Amino acid sequence: MSEHVKKLNADSDVKIVDATLRDGGIVNSFRFPRGFADALYRANLAAGVDIMEFGYKVSKKMFDVNKFGEWKFCDEDAIRAVVGENATNMKIAVMSDVGRVDLKCEVLPVSESVIDVYRIASYCHQIEEAAGMVEYCNKMGYFTTCNIMAISKNDVSTLKGALEVIAKSPVDVIYIVDSFGSLYPDDILRVCDLYGETAYKYGKKLGVHAHNNQQLAFANTIAAYSKGVEYLDATVSGIGRGAGNCYLESLIGYLRNPKYRIEPVLEFVREHMTPLKKSGVEWGYDVPYLLTGLRNVHPYAAIDFLKAGREDYEEFLREITEDK
Amino acid sequence: MSEHVKKLNADSDVKIVDATLRDGGIVNSFRFPRGFADALYRANLAAGVDIMEFGYKVSKKMFDVNKFGEWKFCDEDAIRAVVGENATNMKIAVMSDVGRVDLKCEVLPVSESVIDVYRIASYCHQIEEAAGMVEYCNKMGYFTTCNIMAISKNDVSTLKGALEVIAKSPVDVIYIVDSFGSLYPDDILRVCDLYGETAYKYGKKLGVHAHNNQQLAFANTIAAYSKGVEYLDATVSGIGRGAGNCYLESLIGYLRNPKYRIEPVLEFVREHMTPLKKSGVEWGYDVPYLLTGLRNVHPYAAIDFLKAGREDYEEFLREITEDK
Numbered sequence: 061m062s063e064h065v066k067k068l069n070a071d072s073d074v075k076i077v078d079a080t081l082r083d084g085g086i087v088n089s090f091r092f093p094r095g096f097a098d099a100l101y102r103a104n105l106a107a108g109v110d111i112m113e114f115g116y117k118v119s120k121k122m123f124d125v126n127k128f129g130e131w132k133f134c135d136e137d138a139i140r141a142v143v144g145e146n147a148t149n150m151k152i153a154v155m156s157d158v159g160r161v162d163l164k165c166e167v168l169p170v171s172e173s174v175i176d177v178y179r180i181a182s183y184c185h186q187i188e189e190a191a192g193m194v195e196y197c198n199k200m201g202y203f204t205t206c207n208i209m210a211i212s213k214n215d216v217s218t219l220k221g222a223l224e225v226i227a228k229s230p231v232d233v234i235y236i237v238d239s240f241g242s243l244y245p246d247d248i249l250r251v252c253d254l255y256g257e258t259a260y261k262y263g264k265k266l267g268v269h270a271h272n273n274q275q276l277a278f279a280n281t282i283a284a285y286s287k288g289v290e291y292l293d294a295t296v297s298g299i300g301r302g303a304g305n306c307y308l309e310s311l312i313g314y315l316r317n318p319k320y321r322i323e324p325v326l327e328f329v330r331e332h333m334t335p336l337k338k339s340g341v342e343w344g345y346d347v348p349y350l351l352t353g354l355r356n357v358h359p360y361a362a363i364d365f366l367k368a369g370r371e372d373y374e375e376f377l378r379e380i381t382e383d384k
Numbered sequence: 385m386s387e388h389v390k391k392l393n394a395d396s397d398v399k400i401v402d403a404t405l406r407d408g409g410i411v412n413s414f415r416f417p418r419g420f421a422d423a424l425y426r427a428n429l430a431a432g433v434d435i436m437e438f439g440y441k442v443s444k445k446m447f448d449v450n451k452f453g454e455w456k457f458c459d460e461d462a463i464r465a466v467v468g469e470n471a472t473n474m475k476i477a478v479m480s481d482v483g484r485v486d487l488k489c490e491v492l493p494v495s496e497s498v499i500d501v502y503r504i505a506s507y508c509h510q511i512e513e514a515a516g517m518v519e520y521c522n523k524m525g526y527f528t529t530c531n532i533m534a535i536s537k538n539d540v541s542t543l544k545g546a547l548e549v550i551a552k553s554p555v556d557v558i559y560i561v562d563s564f565g566s567l568y569p570d571d572i573l574r575v576c577d578l579y580g581e582t583a584y585k586y587g588k589k590l591g592v593h594a595h596n597n598q599q600l601a602f603a604n605t606i607a608a609y610s611k612g613v614e615y616l617d618a619t620v621s622g623i624g625r626g627a628g629n630c631y632l633e634s635l636i637g638y639l640r641n642p643k644y645r646i647e648p649v650l651e652f653v654r655e656h657m658t659p660l661k662k663s664g665v666e667w668g669y670d671v672p673y674l675l676t677g678l679r680n681v682h683p684y685a686a687i688d689f690l691k692a693g694r695e696d697y698e699e700f701l702r703e704i705t706e707d708k
Contacts, residue, residue, distance in 0.1 A: 244638065245569060245603060246610060274634055275596075279569060279603030286570060309671065310598055313678040314568065322678075326697035329671060334695070347633065347653055354637040354646075371658070373650035 074285065074317065075110040077267070077293045078308060081131045082113040082155055083300035088341045090115060090129030096332055097131070097142050100296070105150055106324035107312060111177055111291075113153040114139055119161045139174050146174055151203070153177035156193065158186040163196050170201030179205045179235075184214050187222040191229040198230040205267060205291070207235035212242045212356050216254065223258040233265045233291050238280060241273025241303055241353040245283040252287035267291030270306050272298055273353030273362075275345050277306040282314055296325060297333040299341075302359035303349035342366075347373050355380045398609070398641065399434040401591070401617045402632060405455045406437040406479055407624035412665045414439060414453030420656055421455070421466050424620070429474055430648035431636060435501055435615075437477040438463055443485045463498050470498055475527070477501035480517065482510040487520050494525030503529045503559075508538050511546040515553040522554040529591060529615070531559035536566045536680050540578065547582040557589045557615050562604060565597025565627055565677040569607040576611035591615030594630050596622055597677030597686075599669050601630040606638055620649060621657040623665075626683035627673035666690075671697050679704045 080100055081092070097114070104112045115131025123132060130138040134154045146152055152175050156163060163178075170176070178197040182190030187208070194204045206226045211219055226234055236251055243251065248268070255266055268284035268291070270277040281292055294311045298304035309329065312320045348362035351373065357380050365376050404424055405416070421438070428436045439455025447456060454462040458478045470476055476499050480487060487502075494500070502521040506514030511532070518528045530550045535543055550558055560575055567575065572592070579590055592608035592615070594601040605616055618635045622628035633653065636644045672686035675697065681704050689700050 244606065246606075272599075274637070275599050275602055275631070278599055282568065282570075307599070307674075310674060313598070313674065323698045323701070326671065326701070330695045330697060347650065350631075350634060350637060371654045373654060374647045377647070377650070 077111040078109045079113045080295040086301040090131040103324040103328040108320040111151045117154040117156045151176040155179040158182045177203045181207045184222040187225045194229045194231045205233040210239040227262040233267045235267040237269045241271035242356040248280045248283045269293040272303040273349040278310045281306040304343045401435040402433045403437045404619040410625040414455040427648040427652040432644040435475045441478040441480045475500040479503040482506045501527045505531045508546040511549045518553045518555045529557040530555045534563040551586040557591045559591040561593045565595035566680040572604045572607045593617040596627040597673040602634045605630040628667045
């Protein structure tokens, strides 16, 4: 019964996207220890990661540079200090949320930038604006993705409408994002079919970004992979907002694809993630995240619950059930 | 996209088996704080759990009563001190490993016992002996299960042979046990088909007992459930050897079956599991468990690695790879 050990998926189309600095940065306001980003870059290169997301590109007019570390803004110089001209096969990505940046003020032509990929994060109701941002980045020469957030809150027809809009844009990859960690693997399979219907019609690829509220981030990611989703987000030790994300080390272990190596990630866990956790940075599964996942509400409620030192789970469950 | 919220599985044939004391007891030599078992019994009753496993029934000639807490032996008196005559709908189970007990010396006729269910744990090569134990317990009036362990180490034909032997016995439920936490949800689906082929032919039910080495215990349990597996093992907060088991609270949340309630489990987590963890009892996902899961080896190697305070994951991976 160990057929899976022999599983060898040499499908060169799978792409691992490391979102450690970006989604992890939400946990500590992007204030990582000195040397963290450099070591992660080297680990990702050695592990064969395809795309490394450095952080957000947001407007400095809207966010105070004194309140966040450098990966909230991803200046070209900050990235270059880590990667030089990045003369490697690994692509560099940044994420921009609709409404939090004027890309026309920020985006250089790709030939002048060390960035390769813009990932546009959008709620369904902002999809027209997201499509505009995609179009702009595409014109400037970038590979683009659109990450449609909080889809567990949308009905199928709203989501279909949004998919139609973004699939008609020049976007390269459309992402399934389980923002609230509320989806189960069987939901993911259905969502993949729904996304595929529109995306493949327009020649787009699919990606997946899962959250670990119910300890299903990895299971949901490999469920999507089984449906042909090619862009798989993960973070080292699952670091990310609240319950965190799919563990990069689990994903590489599962894929058994010769282009990836798990050892550099294991080394990074020991040298950088364990000390980060010991320093007091908090992320990962906990009961309140399970409950917000179950009730399909934003994990902020759980983060606040934990910050307040509360343990009255039953009352919390009532609160988030009534809020719905 | 929130259809799962409306999912209502009122299939009365699903049975939740709480293995907290038994698999959790492996972690602390069955030495739980005073009142723990009583509170768990009340929580399980209030939560609607179908079967509560109290621990092992092993021979006191083979295991020193001074080295283990009472749930290693599950004397009738010890169980009765918690449950009285258990005048409830919840069944009481114990587990016996092949070769660790002479049931003829231990098992009372069911009419004189507070125990309802014997779960016989067996490796494939011991299956004839397991079938004999099942037969004896069945004759004495008990409901029986057979939990075939370490199946990820067996080839399909060996497993089929063992299934045929046990399915011809009077066993009520045959369990799929992922002892090493090495199986993925797609493996589980295949294993369910394989078990079902033989089990259903002889009118047997199926059960599943998953381990969390790759953070897939819950995902694997609900994958089995999706294939019609009816007996689902879980433990509160996933407590169990090494990486632990499927979380009872996650499973109840998922099932959305009106016969189960999550609140009593949440209360038990706060009042008993959080203090247990704070007292130094250790279980749950960690990197070395991921690696033994990936390499399909016994988690003992990972437990030893952690006890030794080692962090050289890459070397550990080489060791368990060469050992294979």
